Amino acid sequence: MNRVLVAESIAAPAIQYLKQYCDVIIGRGAGFLAEDIKDCDAVIVRSAKVTEDIIANNSRLKVIAKHGMGLDNIDVKAASSHGVTVINAPFANLNSVAEHIVMLLLSLSKYTVLMDQFVRKGEFKQRDNFKMIELSGKTVGFIGMGKIPRKVAYKIRNFDLNLIAYDPFIKESELADLSVKCNDLNSVLEHSDFLIVHTPLTPQTRHLISISELKRMKKTAYLITACRGGVVDEQDLINALEENIIAGAGIDVFEPEPPLTNNPLLKMDNVILSPHNAALTATAFENMGMDCAQGIIDFLNGEKPKYLCN
Template structure:
């Protein structure tokens, strides 16, 4: 039997697809690339597919999973699975796999880069020099890194890697994650705190929350009002955990100093109130990227899809409590 594997991943270039084909050749697979962005497109593409490999913008809904009896596995080409109906997949007997470790260094490095670039006012200095100026005051006010408190919202694999990276910086380190024991957090020389304390005490705050019904809009008007007016916020998780209108208002009101955003509610953005602000530093959901991470991602996801199709246990199944 030839398995038809549909790949909907904007990150996947021809070299990545070649890795998919190589890894999946052991289960006699035909790999078809098609960028799918609506439920209807996914439903149609999945009609005769044995497996889907998808990025974060490909909606694998309950309807997709319920209507395609031949679908055996969905490979999420990334870490977060908020675009896949996990409960419906379980009901339909469809295995969901992801790649939970492929870009830990990259995203942690990217979060730190956004924070440091904003802390040192690099975008402001760059604009100052390009327009013919040469004024250090373009970066006022500046906080000394060694005297800063770094807060981490969420403490999964990526923020743990970030916590390890900053050990030599001399920062006080705070963590809010109600699902992680205080003693485990303490092993990273970090203090476990409630969410309000995280907001009130953090000079730099890095967001690492999954997007769920409970976390959507976590960083809203009330949250920004609790933060120091010199605070810097970085988000490399999911855009939806921040209310973008409230963030724009908070920046305008001087309730926080700056933000570094790798993710947005709408990607790419069209009408975000943040787009015209000089106190926001953007990157295009690129925190995951390095050439090594790309290859690791393709091999990990394709490898698990092949294992499922061969009747084997996958290495990275997405379970109910993922």
């Protein structure tokens, strides 16, 4: 019988589905992947890194399933060269992540976390020291206009916002129904009151946003990112926040993850942090697991998986 390694936790229904067809091995976590994957035909990973060495040293491995969309932790080129199929779950968490980004946008504009802390500490009068931001008439800029940013734009379109975007692979005509205007990168940086950075992490997008880009932003602007740590240069972002180059940030992703305990972001009141959990609503978590499980079973049964990546 085929053996499937579940390297990191996934939803119980997905495990139960796999058990109908395969022997399921529950892994010990990302750090044990190289050991746990031995003699397995398939593996499901979330953040565990599937390197060329792991692929080359496991000749029985036939299929790698990514629990989510991004493939930056899987050496897809090496998988292809060794005849290993890679699949993912590209639609399972789109709504969850989009909702999370909208939450960060609203929370930053209303100082939600800080106000909550003041009330709990009995500092009710602090409300007079902060004037919240009304979104009507403000400009939200997008760096990257893939599936998730488009969902965000759809969700916030009735806030009476100006929506602008930079994405060299997208034509403005594709965004007409969202009332998003395409601009060059510098224009989006300079005009955005809230900048949503959402691109895949590739060699070309690593540190796409660094100090030079941050210095082009308004001093009153906020940056939001929930894609991958590394698209925004984290140290440059810290410097920009410490030097009041921008007003604040909403961050769901870090480099490295988890963030180090001495990371200055952890002590900043003008930053809202979440532990890379934008995709982890109950619905999205189950959908990602089931898409991976279904794709693996389809492949092992000689059928074409729905979401092939190589």
